Amino acid sequence: MTDFRQKALDYHALPTPGKISIELTKPAESARDLALAYSPGVAEPVRAIAENPEDVYKYTAKGNLVAVISNGTAILGLGNLGPMASKPVMEGKALLFKRFAGIDSIDIEVTHRTTQDFINTVASIANTFGGINLEDIKAPECFEIEQALIERCDIPVFHDDQHGTAIVTAAGLLNALEIQGKDIGKAQIVCMGAGAAAIACMELLIKCGAQREHIYMLDSKGVIHTRRTDLNEYKQLFANNTDKRTLQEVITGADVFVGVSGPDLITAEDLQLMAERPVVFACSNPDPEIHPDIANAARDDLIMATGRSDFPNQVNNVLCFPFIFRGALDVRASRINDEMKLAAVHAIKDLAKESVPQAVLHASGSQALSFGKDYIIPKPMDPRLCSRVARAVAGAAVASGVARIAMPDDYFNDQ
Numbered sequence: 001m002t003d004f005r006q007k008a009l010d011y012h013a014l015p016t017p018g019k020i021s022i023e024l025t026k027p028a029e030s031a032r033d034l035a036l037a038y039s040p041g042v043a044e045p046v047r048a049i050a051e052n053p054e055d056v057y058k059y060t061a062k063g064n065l066v067a068v069i070s071n072g073t074a075i076l077g078l079g080n081l082g083p084m085a086s087k088p089v090m091e092g093k094a095l096l097f098k099r100f101a102g103i104d105s106i107d108i109e110v111t112h113r114t115t116q117d118f119i120n121t122v123a124s125i126a127n128t129f130g131g132i133n134l135e136d137i138k139a140p141e142c143f144e145i146e147q148a149l150i151e152r153c154d155i156p157v158f159h160d161d162q163h164g165t166a167i168v169t170a171a172g173l174l175n176a177l178e179i180q181g182k183d184i185g186k187a188q189i190v191c192m193g194a195g196a197a198a199i200a201c202m203e204l205l206i207k208c209g210a211q212r213e214h215i216y217m218l219d220s221k222g223v224i225h226t227r228r229t230d231l232n233e234y235k236q237l238f239a240n241n242t243d244k245r246t247l248q249e250v251i252t253g254a255d256v257f258v259g260v261s262g263p264d265l266i267t268a269e270d271l272q273l274m275a276e277r278p279v280v281f282a283c284s285n286p287d288p289e290i291h292p293d294i295a296n297a298a299r300d301d302l303i304m305a306t307g308r309s310d311f312p313n314q315v316n317n318v319l320c321f322p323f324i325f326r327g328a329l330d331v332r333a334s335r336i337n338d339e340m341k342l343a344a345v346h347a348i349k350d351l352a353k354e355s356v357p358q359a360v361l362h363a364s365g366s367q368a369l370s371f372g373k374d375y376i377i378p379k380p381m382d383p384r385l386c387s388r389v390a391r392a393v394a395g396a397a398v399a400s401g402v403a404r405i406a407m408p409d410d411y412f413n414d415q
């Protein structure tokens, strides 16, 4: 067993199994405390909420509580390993919610037979929470699940692998293209993967100015084109009217490669075929479509990003989901709409252009970071992400009419 593997297992096992626990926010020492916390005192908020359901936000933890819900069908890039195997990742998302945005979060792994069973299970418990973060649910079922739950729930339901990934990819790519002197409207884009992350990433890039006809998408069977008869309705939106059939044909002359598929699927020779000054986002976790050392050795004019913490330019949804939920919860948004997603893109993108505080340099083990080839996107431990993204998102929720309470005048104004 490698040293790193053992360290990772020990981190999860010791001194207490797992990564999260529940803590009390009220005293519970004396008989008087218990009389307030439980019987008879608890009857008072019960009566208040029964009379006015909105009081649930006043008297319970709901307003700062997000459920991370999975069925384990697309755990990172490791595949369909089932609900229990997904639990470390879901606890990890809960850890990140708390660490970066102060949001209490609990993981729920659902065993189910049909897609409808999953939807019914989540819809039945949704109101316990202030928001639902769906995670690592494979395509195409994830699209039906998210849409059905958005319709059935009046709290934000957000499939992180779709929209969190798309928001961070768009923010990073807009910056990378700016550094490379390229226009997103003219960029030729290859997307490897045609699942949850891929479809959402490409749809959001189109909202940011990319041209649908400049995108070539590939799934496990190759290029997605109009002659294929095996495409689901989501892939069909990216069916290209082309004679190109191989990765090598579509990557030749491409400006951008976005990988949200699986490990080690492209080679140095494939990168050599790209246009000058290309952008390569190999975002599969934990192992990217191409290792950065191989990519950087292949050519010196590329901008390279991965989903990992141990290389420059981490394009990972951790830069989004804690903060988009912070903003959504704080104005009690009923949903997370496109306006809020685009506000998050711009807040993340713009922060990368500011100087980096010493504490962030220290936490990321860097001597210096400034906007450029090796710093296209903020570091997850940058505390300004929370204030900037949450404020932008809450503002967009208010402006687009989905907020149920006003944004406080001084909301994160200090940072």
Ligand SMILES: NC(=O)C1=CN([C@@H]2O[C@H](COP(=O)(O)OP(=O)(O)OC[C@H]3O[C@@H](n4cnc5c(N)ncnc54)[C@H](OP(=O)(O)O)[C@@H]3O)[C@@H](O)[C@H]2O)C=CC1
Pocket: 073, 074, 075, 076, 077, 078, 136, 137, 138, 139, 160, 161, 162, 165, 192, 193, 194, 195, 196, 197, 198, 218, 219, 220, 221, 222, 259, 260, 261, 262, 263, 265, 283, 284, 285, 286, 306, 307, 315, 316, 317, 318
């Ligand atoms: N960095 C980040 O923040 C994030 C990264 N990801 C990564 O993206 C990947 C996909 O996740 P997700 O979209 O949730 O999963 P899905 O299961 O929804 O989609 C996986 C997609 O990858 C495609 N694929 C698999 N093998 C190949 C191959 N050899 N060539 C081309 N395409 C292939 C599948 O093709 P087919 O449709 O034919 O089965 C499918 O379209 C994972 O590695 C995950 O770690 C995901 C979310 C966030």
Ligand SMILES: CC(=O)C(=O)O
Pocket: 075, 076, 077, 136, 160, 161, 284, 285, 307, 316, 317, 318
């Ligand atoms: C980062 C993430 O959510 C994934 O790889 O699935």
Ligand SMILES: [Mg+2]
Pocket: 076, 135, 136, 160, 161
């Ligand atoms: Mg995920």
